[in-house]
Amino acid sequence: MTSPASSSEVKYLIESSEGNTFDVSGAALRQSNTFNAMFLNIGADGPIPFTDYNEATLKKVFEYCEHSVNEENYSGPKHQDDLSKWDLNFFNEMDQKMFIDVINASNFLDIERLTSYCCERIARMLRGKNTQEMIKVITLPTAEELEAKQKVEEKKAAAAKKVAEKAAETAEKTETLEELPVQQLVQTTRNKLTRKYLSFSNE
């Protein structure tokens, strides 16, 4: 059911990238500024397509929204230490891939509270780290990894070059082979015609 009504009882259907649909309450959805801008006043006929995100991610994001419906209005970033036990569990039970997906979805849906908590969590991961540790956290390749990657690419390029050279050689050979039968055919035809001509002139 979809409706522009502002009652918190109203449920909206959300469509994920898998094409699955599920219900989200209007009160939870209204935490998304993207939703407010796009659908709140005009309503939606049929499921609201958030098809860039999978069902698990969207459910996680709206789980957060449903939970924070009754919390006081958002008033700027809150320090990680001020997060409730529920909030901490919510973040801790996510693996890194899910965390990244949730940040992206939360950013797209423009859910300020969730986005800012995610950012604070990332900032916390970066604080008090040296360069090497920082590189690990933000998963940048190290100098050694870059060197190894370059070597692998050089090897691949050399192998590709060899393959290309071989292919060129084979093509040359094939061309010669293809040419030979034609030449032979021409020669054979020529010989036959000569023989016929000779036999005809002898007669």
Add this chain to the structure above:
Amino acid sequence: MKLLTLPSVVQRNVFELLGFKQLLIISFCSKRTRYLIQSLQKYRWIDIKFVKYSFEEEDKIYVNVRSENINEGFILSPNTLEQLVITPMDVFGMGSEIPICLHPIYYGGRYIYDKEQTQIVVQGIHDYLYQFFGSSIDYEVESIEDQPPANSKKHQ
């Protein structure tokens, strides 16, 4: 955590939650992170008045970044008997052959350097900060000696 693949709004929010010293360390990670910080956080440096290098006693060097809102900096301490070994790190874009590293305890706030190489180290730091903040800022040198260090002549 693939920070560089996140939306730039998220990257900017994350950087805003970090102080100058931490951003400086992130900028050492790669050229891309340096450009990212420079572009997303430029507005924070806009009112910087000066960067001051103070050459103090016992070969300590204080690098101070001052604006109306920012008063941050870091200290360069020479290697001592307790902190004799310097495992060079690629900081301030100087490459790992220059003897400077982050202090093992005071990350970001303090660096250890080889006092025999003061000239190269300070010049390297200045070149980096000059590129990082740009030329519109005053770069000052304060020294307890009568003569400022030779490397203070460049970019003044």
